[in-house]
Amino acid sequence: MSHDWNSIDPQWAWSPYEPDARCPWNRARAAHLFRRAGFGADSQQLDQAVHQSPQQVVDQLIEPPADITAFDQSSGDLVAFALATGDVHRLAAWWMHRMLRSPFPLQEKMTLFWHGHFATSAEKVADAELMYRQNQLFRNHALGDFRRLVHEVSRDPAMLIYLDSATNRKAHPNENYARELMELFTLGEGNYSEQDVQQLARCFTGWEIRRKQFRFNPYQNDEGEKTLFGQRGKFTGDEAVELVLSRPQVPGFIVRKLFRFFVADEPAPPDQLLQPLAEQFREEDLQLRGLLRRMLGSRLFFSDRVVGSKVRSPVDFAVTALRSLRATTNVQMLSEMCGKLGQMLFYPPNVKGWDGGRAWINSATLLGRANLVRQVLSDPATRFDGGGLLDVARRHGKERPEALVDWLAELLLAVPLSETTRMELVDVGRAAGNETAFREVLYLMMTLPEYQVM
Amino acid sequence: MIRSGIAVSRRDFLRSGLAGSALLALNGQVPAFLRQAAADAANRSDHILVVLQLSGGNDGLNTVVPYRDPLYYAHRPELGIPAGDVLKINDEVGFHAAMRGAAELLEAGKLAIVQGVGYPQPNRSHFESMDIWHTCFRKTQPRRDGWLGRYLERVPQPSELPALHIGDEQQPLALASQEVRVPSVASFEEFRLQAEPAVRRKLEALVARNAEQNDGLLDFVRSSTQAALRASQQLADIAKSRNTAGGYPRTPLGERLATIAQLIGADLPTRIYYLALDGFDTHAQQPAAHAALLEQWSMAVKAFFDELEQQGNAARVLLFSFSEFGRRVQENASQGTDHGAAAPVFLAGPGVRPGVHGALPSLEDLDDGDLKFHTDFRRVYAALLEDWLGLADSAPVLAGKYDPVPVLKKAT
Numbered sequence: 106m107s108h109d110w111n112s113i114d115p116q117w118a119w120s121p122y123e124p125d126a127r128c129p130w131n132r133a134r135a136a137h138l139f140r141r142a143g144f145g146a147d148s149q150q151l152d153q154a155v156h157q158s159p160q161q162v163v164d165q166l167i168e169p170p171a172d173i174t175a176f177d178q179s180s181g182d183l184v185a186f187a188l189a190t191g192d193v194h195r196l197a198a199w200w201m202h203r204m205l206r207s208p209f210p211l212q213e214k215m216t217l218f219w220h221g222h223f224a225t226s227a228e229k230v231a232d233a234e235l236m237y238r239q240n241q242l243f244r245n246h247a248l249g250d251f252r253r254l255v256h257e258v259s260r261d262p263a264m265l266i267y268l269d270s271a272t273n274r275k276a277h278p279n280e281n282y283a284r285e286l287m288e289l290f291t292l293g294e295g296n297y298s299e300q301d302v303q304q305l306a307r308c309f310t311g312w313e314i315r316r317k318q319f320r321f322n323p324y325q326n327d328e329g330e331k332t333l334f335g336q337r338g339k340f341t342g343d344e345a346v347e348l349v350l351s352r353p354q355v356p357g358f359i360v361r362k363l364f365r366f367f368v369a370d371e372p373a374p375p376d377q378l379l380q381p382l383a384e385q386f387r388e389e390d391l392q393l394r395g396l397l398r399r400m401l402g403s404r405l406f407f408s409d410r411v412v413g414s415k416v417r418s419p420v421d422f423a424v425t426a427l428r429s430l431r432a433t434t435n436v437q438m439l440s441e442m443c444g445k446l447g448q449m450l451f452y453p454p455n456v457k458g459w460d461g462g463r464a465w466i467n468s469a470t471l472l473g474r475a476n477l478v479r480q481v482l483s484d485p486a487t488r489f490d491g492g493g494l495l496d497v498a499r500r501h502g503k504e505r506p507e508a509l510v511d512w513l514a515e516l517l518l519a520v521p522l523s524e525t526t527r528m529e530l531v532d533v534g535r536a537a538g539n540e541t542a543f544r545e546v547l548y549l550m551m552t553l554p555e556y557q558v559m
Numbered sequence: 560m561i562r563s564g565i566a567v568s569r570r571d572f573l574r575s576g577l578a579g580s581a582l583l584a585l586n587g588q589v590p591a592f593l594r595q596a597a598a599d600a601a602n603r604s605d606h607i608l609v610v611l612q613l614s615g616g617n618d619g620l621n622t623v624v625p626y627r628d629p630l631y632y633a634h635r636p637e638l639g640i641p642a643g644d645v646l647k648i649n650d651e652v653g654f655h656a657a658m659r660g661a662a663e664l665l666e667a668g669k670l671a672i673v674q675g676v677g678y679p680q681p682n683r684s685h686f687e688s689m690d691i692w693h694t695c696f697r698k699t700q701p702r703r704d705g706w707l708g709r710y711l712e713r714v715p716q717p718s719e720l721p722a723l724h725i726g727d728e729q730q731p732l733a734l735a736s737q738e739v740r741v742p743s744v745a746s747f748e749e750f751r752l753q754a755e756p757a758v759r760r761k762l763e764a765l766v767a768r769n770a771e772q773n774d775g776l777l778d779f780v781r782s783s784t785q786a787a788l789r790a791s792q793q794l795a796d797i798a799k800s801r802n803t804a805g806g807y808p809r810t811p812l813g814e815r816l817a818t819i820a821q822l823i824g825a826d827l828p829t830r831i832y833y834l835a836l837d838g839f840d841t842h843a844q845q846p847a848a849h850a851a852l853l854e855q856w857s858m859a860v861k862a863f864f865d866e867l868e869q870q871g872n873a874a875r876v877l878l879f880s881f882s883e884f885g886r887r888v889q890e891n892a893s894q895g896t897d898h899g900a901a902a903p904v905f906l907a908g909p910g911v912r913p914g915v916h917g918a919l920p921s922l923e924d925l926d927d928g929d930l931k932f933h934t935d936f937r938r939v940y941a942a943l944l945e946d947w948l949g950l951a952d953s954a955p956v957l958a959g960k961y962d963p964v965p966v967l968k969k970a971t
Binding site for chain 2: 228269272279280281284370371413414415416445447452454455456457463466467468469470471472473475476479480520526529530533545548549552553554555557558
């Protein structure tokens with residue numbers, strides 16, 4: 106980015122967005138909110154949103170809707186089927202289905218955030234049920250209490266297998282989880298010492314997994330005195346987690362990561378800009394909902410510099426277009442293709458999770474994105490609101506090529522098309538005026554650089 | 560180059576002699592794309608490393624056979640390769656009979672063997688030992704990146720595809736990095752835009768527009784898309800004009816090495832290619848399976864360098880093959896061998912000092928039934944990094960100072 110965040114007043118940035126002539130509340134800004142806080146909005150959702158205030162829409166996105174229970178029930182039937190196969194890739198397809206269909210998309214988006222934050226790979230865990238249980242843990246606390254989440258992750262079987270708790274014994278403490286808990290999950294590098302790592306590892310000795318359940322083994326637990334962050338005591342694992350969570354760096358560390366996930370990829374914001382959010386997060390005792398409400402309802406979030414300032418992840422790339430057009434497809438194929446583009450669900454590349462931002466983009470992944478769209482559009486399982494793209498367009502009165510292009514651009518793109526690009530796409534749509542031509546327009550639009558950002 | 564719209568072959572550019580500091584000194588008066596190319600040329604060697612991993616634990620003793628050693632035949636009553644069958648390398652060892660391609664490479668001065676490679680306190684788990692080879696660290700140490708990943712972080716890289724993993728297995732940990740993302744592609748097909756020529760042209764035209772200059776994400780994506788379309792077009796052209804009778808085995812390995820040869824021929828800026836051949840875990844019924852693997856490996860590597868010779872690129876390319884461990888000296892009761900320790904590694908290409916380097920570990924003085932290593936694998940890595948890729952000091956990458964095995968001709 107040619108400009109940084111220094112010119113932005115933090116108080117202004119995080120105050121509630123109030124539409125005005127320069128920054129009006131319209132379908133484009135509503136679509137921005139839905140893309141970031143979920144996986145895009147369909148035409149009807151945009152119609153409704155512009156008749157509400159932005160804060161009302163944020164509130165709706167952030168609270169579980171009434172129909173989530175029914176959805177969870179049917180989704181539970183699907184996952185039972187996936188788990189019966191023991192195949193983690195089936196589980197990935199199930200999650201993809203949730204992202205496409207859940208009436209509570211922010212919950213899925215935050216689940217994805219936590220999956221990347223507390224990154225655990227099935228490559229090592231190799232157990233679909235444990236990966237599912239961890240996924241549900243992230244989902245249950247998606248917008249809840251970060252403190253509880255960390256406590257539960259620290260006892261989560263998939264995590265403890267991934268980070269070698271099996272070998273964390275009194276005589277030979279394994280530092281893996283202790284280190285990552287501080288470095289990647291709560292504090293950030295440089296905010297603890299090597300001695301803290303060693304001492305924290307001692308607190309976790311005897312935290313084992315037996316028959317897929319957490320178990321405390323007192324015989325392997327080091328009950329001696331430890332010194333953590335300069336404090337001495339016979340800390341238990343739970344007490345040690347509390348000590349870590351009470352460090353002053355925690356709120357800022359999490360807020361920074363959420364900023365990158367929800368607001369902008371780059372450049373890294375100065376602490377000063379994040380200060381008001383970090384303070385709120387601390388005052389609210391690490392509760393996430395209020396923090397997200399403020400972030401997603403802020404002036405900065407709706408400002409022009411933030412719209413279009415993120416590279417779409419493979420999942421955002423694939424799911425947003427389909428969700429916006431109420432499309433269904435073969436979710437197994439879709440999740441495998443996202444894997445080829447660098448984001449295989451349940452298989453993050455390492456404990457640091459996916460880097461995101463520019464790292465998603467290179468020759469191979471860009472060609473892969475284009476080919477993914479080609480494959481989805483030619484797959485017989487792909488349907489748009491139960492039929493063809495032409496049918497949906499007709500239903501919305503968008504059967505003329507100009508109307509189609511503008512409508513698709515509104516649903517899918519965060520940045521405007523130039524007039525020449527728009528006219529070229531209109532020409533493609535006009536060529537035949539049929540399903541094939543309309544799909545070609547969609548293919549080209551999703552392959553354009555403009556669709557790769559959001 | 561990416562933004563210029565003018566096709567300049569980076570290699571032609573290097574050969575033109577304009578590269579390097581003389582042009583850099585003109586900073587400000589040369590077009591941006593030339594400046595970038597010059598910076599690339601000044602910062603990078605032209606050399607390419609292809610790592611071909613032999614997964615499962617290759618039986619080194621039946622690959623480079625000590626056909627004069629009675630102890631070998633004593634330990635291998637069923638599996639020993641008869642002295643009359645081996646393709647003799649010297650008075651001590653010879654290739655397995657299936658490795659005709661390797662023997663021809665050696666004859667042409669393009670193959671080196673380093674004997675007795677391993678590491679202290681060998682681990683006999685596939686996963687753990689492979690991780691040690693990939694990361695240079697043991698389980699007790701933090702390991703979240705690989706040796707090649709750390710190398711990529713330490714030298715300026717082209718923005719496009721500094722390294723490429725070709726295969727459908729999980730990306731090797733060796734390529735993991737905190738900063739550099741290495742794509743994995745299963746096949747040439749995946750690097751091809753699957754679109755009708757008219758659609759492709761339309762897309763190229765759309766992407767070429769609006770090339771406003773700023774450093775924003777959109778501009779980054781746009782220039783990346785232009786580069787991707789161009790690279791994919793180059794590859795499509797090459798694939799069309801390619802002589803398919805290349806002598807490669809008709810296996811995924813053969814196809815992948817052929818793909819890499821095409822990519823090198825297409826002048827991709829990629830410096831590191833990684834691929835794997837699996838199946839070396841020969842606990843039972845070893846003879847036929849092992850022979851087939853060795854034949855495939857030899858044939859593919861030979862065909863690969865034949866193609867590179869035709870292209871005129873062979874001198875820039877070095878292929879390195881290793882396995883996570885060798886196998887037990889004593890064969891087992893199932894006509895197979897179990898997990899072992901030290902084993903030979905292979906380097907192929909005109910840049911090697913051909914022949915056998917280092918002594919065959921003793922078949923008498925064993926470590927719990929396994930060959931003892933005398934050359935730490937990081938000494939081989941040090942040679943690859945310093946003597947081939949031109950890294951001044953491999954110590955930060957290898958987490959320690961390792962003396963390079965003198966297996967490569969000194970860089971020119």
